[in-house]
Structure formats: structure tokens, C-alpha cells
Amino acid sequence: MNEAKLKTFVEQMVTDMAAAMSGVMTNIGHKLGFYKAMAGAGPLTPAQLAQKTNTHERYVLEWLNNQAAGGYVTYDPSSGTYELPDEQAMVLANLDSPVFMAPGVDTISSVWLDEDKVIDAFRTGKGIGWHEHHHRLFCGTEAFFRTGYRFHLTTEWIPALEGVEAKLKAGAKVADVGCGHGASTIVMAQAYPNSTFFGFDYHDESIETARQRAKEAGVADRVKFEVAAAKNFPGSGYDLVCFMDCLHDMGDPVGAAKHTRQVLAQDGTVLLVEPFAGRNIEDNLNPVGRLFYAASTAVCTPCSLSQEVGLGLGAQAGERRLSEVMAEAGFTRFRRATQTPFNLVLEARP
Incomplete structure (x- = not known):
């Protein structure tokens, strides 16, 4: 037994447990408007924050101390005040920020709420349909991905595709498959008023929300x-035709891609946005990969296994595996158009 390694891992475990518990605190802070109230307000006492948010001071004090321990806010012991730094506000409070992430924590709460379903899936090998998850997953996923779509989809991703932006500006016909609450569809419609957009999803409740x-x-x-x-x-x-962070969730992605090829215009394009992944497993053993493998275990892979074929690509399928899927569907041209730390942006053409 290496005592130093044991000590290091115990410290990591405590850190992870603290982060998991604090995720709930982040969700509470977002939903009660604490971050928004603190953004740009300078140092505040617990009483001042409680007054600004119409909440109870005693609870606010404990919450602030948790946030200070995690580095989300700063604490000044001489004045007994707490402050949300501008950098943290960009992530936690500013809805117009390209790194606004606070609402996405609801996806984590949904995994906890569905834990028993996931355990049963491990034991039986059965899947879990998207519609079978707690409703927090749907809103959390929308919120998490919407930030990326707002700041990258029409400014970087579509311009990176061959000749597509010119078509959209002139007036094109676009399908957004697996659209969920329609975040990506609406972003495109706002940017390209001459084009017509169709959003499709098998989940009727999501379609109602999208409308x-x-x-x-x-x-x-x-x-x-x-x-x-x-x-x-x-x-x-x-x-x-767009597949925004959804092709890997499908039971038969090859079948979906084959149908897409049939309904695509002769010179049409497929935009495939997928979670960022390296070529090999070892390339993904980092914080982003850790996050995506967890989501894949609890949500993405069970979703695929709940459907016909049940290919189970997983959220970390990566460019090479996805290119094989598109080639099997009959696409002859496939390339990485661009990328972000969280996404692979891929282009496929007949």
C-alpha cells in the first residue's frame, strides 16, 4: 500500500463529494436568483443578499459559506461580506455570456433522480427512453446547449460549412432532427430570416415546448x-439537415442517416454536432471526458439501447466512429469543419 497515493485519492474523493453536494447549492443559487443579485453588486452581507432576494438570512449565510469554500464567491473576514467576482458572474449570472452554465446543473439533478432506473438498466441490459427521464433533464439539457448554439452555431459552425451560409441567407430549407426544445432551430431562424426551418423530435412534450x-x-x-x-x-x-448533439443517442443512427440522405437536396449538407471526443479512450481521460462519459452512462447509451437496433454509440463516439456511420449510410464526403472544447462540428455530404 502506497500511503501517499492513498492520501491523495482520499483527498480527491472528498473534493468530488464536496463538488457533488455543492452542485445542489449552485442549482439553488441560480433558481433563487442569488448569483444575479450578487453580480456587479460588490461586497454584500448575508442580510443584504437575503433582503435583495426575499430569502431567510440564516440559510443565506450557510449557502454563502459553501460558495466561498468552493471559490465561487470571495469572503472578506474583516467586513463579513461576500462578493461574486466578475469572472464567476460570467459563468453563473450573465445570461448573455458565452460561458453561462448555471442552468445546466439541472441535468445532474435529473441523473440522481433517475438513479434507480440506471441501476436497473445495468442489471437488465435494457434501455431508458429519453421520455422516461425526469423532466429536469429536458430543461437542463436545453439550457446547457443553448449557450453554445447562441454563440457558435451561426457565427462559427455554419460559416465553417462549404457554401451553406450563402444558401441560408438567400433562403433555404432546413431540418433540425432531434431538436428537443428547439434551441438550435430558433437560433438559426433568428439569424437567417429568408430560410424555412422544420424541427423534429419523437418526444411530444418537447415539441410542445419548442412551439x-x-x-x-x-x-x-x-x-x-x-x-x-x-x-x-x-x-x-x-x-x-442538422443533428445537434443527438445522433449518438439514437438506436439506429445509420438508419437515421440513410433517411436523411434520401430527403436531402442533391447538393445538400448534413451538420453533425457531437460532444467533443478524442480518437482513443486515453484521449478522453480528462474533466470534459469525465463529464461526457457520465452523461453517456446515465442518459445517452440507455437512450440508444431503448430503441430498435440499439447501436449504443455513446457520447464519446468520436470523429472516426461517426465517419463510419455516415459512410455506411452512403455519404462519401465527411470532415471536421471546426470544434470547441465541448463539441465536434462535422460536415457530411452525399
């Missing part, structure tokens, strides 16, 4: 959301 989101965004006249599966969504002649 409401489109009305709120003022793009309902150019966006149509419909309940449909990836292997038989309606329409043809699409200039662009």
Missing part, C-alpha cells in the same frame, strides 16, 4: 415543429 419557445422568440411564422422519428421525418429537398 411555445418559437412564439416567444417571434419566429413561429418561419419554424414548424413536428413530432417525428429520425428515420422517417417528413419532407424532402432539404438544403441542410
